[in-house]
Amino acid sequence: MERLVDAWRVHKFGGSSVADAACFRRVADILEANAAPRQAVVLSACRGVTDDLLGLVDAAERRDVAWVEKLDAICTRHVALARELLGPAADEYIRGLTADCNDLHGVLQTVQLIRQASRSIREIVAGSGEIWSSRLFAVFFEQRAGRERAVEWIDSREIIRIQHGALGPAVQWDASRASAASLAGRAGPIYLIAPGFVARDEQGLQTTLGRNGSDFSGAIFGDLLDAAELIIWTDVDGVLSADPRRAPGATVIDQMSYEEAMELAYFGAKVLHPQTMAPAVAKGIPIWIRNTFAPERAGTLICAKPASGHAVKGITTIDQVALINVAGAGMIGVPGTAQRLFSTLREHQISVILISQASSEHSICFAVPRPEAAVTERIVRQAFESELRHGQIHEVAVMTDCSILAVVGDGMAGTPGAAAKVFSALSKAAVNVRAIAQGASERNISVVIEERDATKALRAVHASFYLSPNTISVGVIGPGLVGTALLEQLGSQTERLRRERNLDLRVRGIISSRKMVLSDTGIALDGNWRALLDAGVDADLDAFAQHVHADHLPHSLLIDCTASDRVAGCYARWLAAGIHIVTPNKRAGSGPGALLEQLHQGRRPAGSHFLYEATVGAALPVIQTLRDLRETGDDIRRVEGILSGTLAYLFNMWDGQQPFSAVLCDAIDKGYTEPDARDDLSGMDVARKLVILAREIGLKIELDDVVVEGLVPASLLGCTVAEFRSRVTELDAPMQLKLDAARQHDRVLRYVGQLDVASGRASVQLTEMERTHPFANINLTDNVVRFVTGRYDRNPLVIQGPGAGPAVTAGGVFADVLRVGVYLGAGA
Numbered sequence: 001m002e003r004l005v006d007a008w009r010v011h012k013f014g015g016s017s018v019a020d021a022a023c024f025r026r027v028a029d030i031l032e033a034n035a036a037p038r039q040a041v042v043l044s045a046c047r048g049v050t051d052d053l054l055g056l057v058d059a060a061e062r063r064d065v066a067w068v069e070k071l072d073a074i075c076t077r078h079v080a081l082a083r084e085l086l087g088p089a090a091d092e093y094i095r096g097l098t099a100d101c102n103d104l105h106g107v108l109q110t111v112q113l114i115r116q117a118s119r120s121i122r123e124i125v126a127g128s129g130e131i132w133s134s135r136l137f138a139v140f141f142e143q144r145a146g147r148e149r150a151v152e153w154i155d156s157r158e159i160i161r162i163q164h165g166a167l168g169p170a171v172q173w174d175a176s177r178a179s180a181a182s183l184a185g186r187a188g189p190i191y192l193i194a195p196g197f198v199a200r201d202e203q204g205l206q207t208t209l210g211r212n213g214s215d216f217s218g219a220i221f222g223d224l225l226d227a228a229e230l231i232i233w234t235d236v237d238g239v240l241s242a243d244p245r246r247a248p249g250a251t252v253i254d255q256m257s258y259e260e261a262m263e264l265a266y267f268g269a270k271v272l273h274p275q276t277m278a279p280a281v282a283k284g285i286p287i288w289i290r291n292t293f294a295p296e297r298a299g300t301l302i303c304a305k306p307a308s309g310h311a312v313k314g315i316t317t318i319d320q321v322a323l324i325n326v327a328g329a330g331m332i333g334v335p336g337t338a339q340r341l342f343s344t345l346r347e348h349q350i351s352v353i354l355i356s357q358a359s360s361e362h363s364i365c366f367a368v369p370r371p372e373a374a375v376t377e378r379i380v381r382q383a384f385e386s387e388l389r390h391g392q393i394h395e396v397a398v399m400t401d402c403s404i405l406a407v408v409g410d411g412m413a414g415t416p417g418a419a420a421k422v423f424s425a426l427s428k429a430a431v432n433v434r435a436i437a438q439g440a441s442e443r444n445i446s447v448v449i450e451e452r453d454a455t456k457a458l459r460a461v462h463a464s465f466y467l468s469p470n471t472i473s474v475g476v477i478g479p480g481l482v483g484t485a486l487l488e489q490l491g492s493q494t495e496r497l498r499r500e501r502n503l504d505l506r507v508r509g510i511i512s513s514r515k516m517v518l519s520d521t522g523i524a525l526d527g528n529w530r531a532l533l534d535a536g537v538d539a540d541l542d543a544f545a546q547h548v549h550a551d552h553l554p555h556s557l558l559i560d561c562t563a564s565d566r567v568a569g570c571y572a573r574w575l576a577a578g579i580h581i582v583t584p585n586k587r588a589g590s591g592p593g594a595l596l597e598q599l600h601q602g603r604r605p606a607g608s609h610f611l612y613e614a615t616v617g618a619a620l621p622v623i624q625t626l627r628d629l630r631e632t633g634d635d636i637r638r639v640e641g642i643l644s645g646t647l648a649y650l651f652n653m654w655d656g657q658q659p660f661s662a663v664l665c666d667a668i669d670k671g672y673t674e675p676d677a678r679d680d681l682s683g684m685d686v687a688r689k690l691v692i693l694a695r696e697i698g699l700k701i702e703l704d705d706v707v708v709e710g711l712v713p714a715s716l717l718g719c720t721v722a723e724f725r726s727r728v729t730e731l732d733a734p735m736q737l738k739l740d741a742a743r744q745h746d747r748v749l750r751y752v753g754q755l756d757v758a759s760g761r762a763s764v765q766l767t768e769m770e771r772t773h774p775f776a777n778i779n780l781t782d783n784v785v786r787f788v789t790g791r792y793d794r795n796p797l798v799i800q801g802p803g804a805g806p807a808v809t810a811g812g813v814f815a816d817v818l819r820v821g822v823y824l825g826a827g828a
Contacts (some may be wrong), residue, residue, distance in 0.1 A: 011042065018133050046129065050130075137152055157200050161200055162209065215576070267404065312418075353366075473548050477557050508547065618803045646804055697761055750776060
């Protein structure tokens with residue numbers, strides 16, 4: 001325990017952590033807050049300096065004299081930093097800086113003359129930034145620390161010895177440990193400040209550790225000092241589960257193993273280069289990834305045995321990939337084919353990213369960087385020229401525009417269903433998989449997909465493992481009474497659904513008959529959407545659907561709150577494209593049966609869902625109940641009911657003491673009717689619902705097959721909606737006659753739809769009913785549906801409740817939206 005308390009802590013700060021004077025002070029605050037008595041600090045160059053220095057070399061090689069001015073600018077930047085941080089004590093640092101810059105000026109002049117920079121020259125120039133930043137920080141920090149702690153700048157070039165080889169810089173551990181022996185034994189409290197990136201080679205020449213070299217330096221010092229931990233300070237909160245630019249819901253992973261970090265790094269995630277971790281891995285030194293700008297956050301721990309509840313630690317992609325497939329019956333059972341193939345690629349320095357081979361040995365496919373696709377195809381064809389000529393290999397196919405999606409996590413090993421979850425998520429997002437690779441460790445599942453689907457695929461898989469909300473791009477068509485109520489309901493529940501159901505319903509478009517408003521990030525449903533819509537662009541259904549069906553989002557959903565034939569006519573095309581649809585619009589479900597069948601045939605291959613519970617009974621579970629009865633094998637014999645909330649309200653409220661027209665106008669004003677109330681009074685609305693129910697049972701029935709008794713006189717059928725409202729009193733006399741006739745027999749009037757399954761007969765009519773009948777005793781806008789079945793014969797199954805009103809109908813639509821979310825994996 002004493003050794004751990006007194007052990008070295010190694011900190012490495014990246015370029016963004018030392019970008020300016022405020023950053024230098026922040027680094028000092030972090031170090032002073034760490035109670036460890038012995039701390040080593042490895043610093044990168046100030047942000048952008050290394051690239052700028054290498055740019056000087058390139059410019060000198062081109063004889064572009066602009067390098068002189070740019071070198072002066074780099075020097076001036078460091079002088080200004082020193083003046084701000086050190087005050088009067090800056091002069092000594094500036095003298096050393098000026099001398100270094102003069103030396104670089106001479107070196108670059110030589111490069112300009114000979115038009116070529118050796119590797120040694122490049123590395124001398126490139127490594128200057130770390131030396132300048134670390135020297136400056138050492139002087140600054142010594143001023144702050146005072147006499148409480150020793151602060152010592154050490155030259156990494158005199159400690160770290162490396163040898164360059166085919167696999168990059170290899171640390172000469174014996175020589176490096178000998179150089180560091182005196183450091184490791186230093187007693188605390190002490191700070192050692194060292195430049196990252198720089199070292200010496202076996203000839204004693206200054207060199208660098210390559211890109212990510214400062215991280216590598218930190219790990220090397222961790223090994224040399226036998227450190228208790230290595231802390232990599234950067235500008236993010238830790239290792240993220242995905243690229244936040246592609247998956248905005250990406251989360252910080254609390255802990256991960258070295259192997260998981262290496263897998264993610266290989267597949268392009270910004271973690272650590274595997275080589276930089278090697279010294280820490282060898283000694284089991286824990287690595288922390290933490291945020292310089294938010295040091296209070298825990299960060300990510302990379303260690304040998306992480307304790308984390310996440311089975312999957314990260315999902316990442318490699319873009320610009322080409323997939324090469326070599327296939328032929330002559331490959332089956334022939335030893336050495338794969339060896340010939342990959343030896344050829346190695347000879348030509350072609351890097352293979354992924355390999356997949358069928359167990360039949362009929363084909364081998366592999367992925368390479370897209371820029372190498374053409375040369376790879378040529379090399380493979382040359383290597384197997386004879387086999388191609390004789391038909392033993394019949395194909396060398398190249399598929400460009402691919403990406404690799406990699407799912408990484410130790411927790412997937414031995415866990416049934418991990419791969420199924422990956423492929424289920426991809427299937428639901430309509431992403432085609434071209435090749436699959438999974439190692440025996442089960443730590444990584446990699447798939448090759450089309451590059452245009454990469455973001456959508458990443459988001460879908462990321463959400464399936466509950467690493468981010470399951471995002472659905474939503475477009476609302478028809479912001480009338482029901483549409484407005486729906487938007488209000490969505491706005492009130494969005495945050496709760498994201499938090500509790502892992503569901504992100506992102507309304508990215510709203511369209512009316514005249515205008516539409518589109519948003520890439522989502523429209524705030526705070527009441528201001530109406531103003532945005534009024535100020536929007538001209539309505540265009542095709543453009544609207546195309547926007548909602550975004551390539552980068554895994555799922556898209558259109559909610560049609562209209563009663564439009566035109567909108568319903570687009571369903572088949574949208575569903576076939578993979579767009580899910582939820583609607584209370586009855587036009588498609590009750591339209592021509594052949595068109596409805598084509599709609600379903602088109603949506604099935606696309607995996608899209610078409611839900612329309614609210615077309616019958618608003619929010620009542622009429623269709624779902626009917627499906628359950630049918631799917632469980634019940635014999636459905638008869639369906640009857642009051643299927644219009646409007647007509648239920650009218651005949652509940654009208655008692656003859658006031659004109660029928662007065663009750664009708666009140667219902668119109670309360671939003672209980674369709675936009676044109678004649679759609680209700682004609683009985684066609686009920687007929688449409690009856691057709692939808694009949695088709696759910698399996699009957700081949702058309703709207704024209706329904707016998708309908710309408711309530712609108714012929715004289716009012718052809719006028720406008722406004723004219724109908726002005727002449728609505730023409731309904732009063734004929735309706736009064738019907739009511740008087742019913743009262744003579746002590747009965748009530750109810751508008752009822754009836755479906756006899758055996759005969760296929762369907763009718764809709766105003767019916768006299770005994771006052772004791774269940775349909776005679778319903779409330780206000782109640783719908784009531786009675787199912788007579790084999791199981792529910794003597795005591796029919798009854799569903800009753802409000803069947804009209806914007807809020808109720810919107811609630812039914814919302815419920816279907818949530819069902820789509822469940823089908824797509826949210827909250828499952």
